[in-house]
Amino acid sequence: MPTYKLTYFPVKALAEPIRFVLSYMGQEFEDYRFEREQWPSIKPSMPFGKVPVLEIDGVKLHQSTALTRYLGKKAGLGGKNDWEDLQIDIAVETLHDFRAAVGNYFYDADETSKEKKKEPLMSETVPYYLKKFDELVKENGGYLANGALSWGDLYFVAVSDYLSGMLEFDICEKYSNLKALKDKVLEIPKIKEWIKKRPETAF
């Protein structure tokens, strides 16, 4: 059995999809969370200086989406064929576009520029994406793609707290299909077990 060690800041954010999939698989893993002040000493040993990093049998692998896709396929959460994989990939990449738009506001170090971005983000971009995602889930029988649970759904639900945290409101609350998807994923026994035992963090 391979060993898994996940290294990240003490938050959910981009590591949580990997934690969700490993938990879904029933796979034990070391959930190493370092403090912010440790980051400068850890950063140089990480490929391309970023985390999350998952070590599989000591091999350091980075990139949250690539890892969730890889593990998701092992967990039986991939598409049934290349076309279905494409639909999952499209949904997740679009989620990243949305996250990038939110992050572009949230992480703006310049207060004036940040303030300027807030109104169009909140009144246009955010409702646009959430409505479209809600429709997508409705069209796909309650999932992001192919009418079936995939690693894309786990990705979405796992990062939804991060998105809600940056936006300061629950992104699923007003969108019944997104809300139902989130509830459904959180009710999966292995995910439920993970949620119960994971450390409490804001994001």
Added chain:
Amino acid sequence: MPTYKLTYFPVKALAEPIRFVLSYMGQEFEDYRFEREQWPSIKPSMPFGKVPVLEIDGVKLHQSTALTRYLGKKAGLGGKNDWEDLQIDIAVETLHDFRAAVGNYFYDADETSKEKKKEPLMSETVPYYLKKFDELVKENGGYLANGALSWGDLYFVAVSDYLSGMLEFDICEKYSNLKALKDKVLEIPKIKEWIKKRPETAF
């Protein structure tokens, strides 16, 4: 035979990887390029309001990476197994991190904030990524992953002009392994043929 229609601005940028892979496959496609002033009338008919969009037999599909991966697999440019696919995905996702960092500067509408980003981008971020990518290609026998040509290499070479355009210098020039990879991809007969016939554009 399915029909392919690609819709994008009259530039290379994020559509070029799709054009590269379709050309590599020897696949005919309609390369529809609209003018900037047409965009407001086209945008509402695009899934999630973005391009490039590839229509396969009339089905509108978006997301450049998802599409390049899908077509790349059909073209025999995927990994030999899930592990190899993971390595390609990691490289391409990291390329997007790099592109996001460059775009965060280039597309900043606030001149003061943009100017502030320039120095750290040019003196730290850009050389950091380019050196790492150059090492990655060296370690992988002249390719981004697995010691073999993949859709990831086509993606990289296809967007390199876009990155160079935003940065106002040739990103491969000082990095011998990246330069060699670029030259090698551009020498593939079907790619060479595409380059020869494609419209001249700055990005």
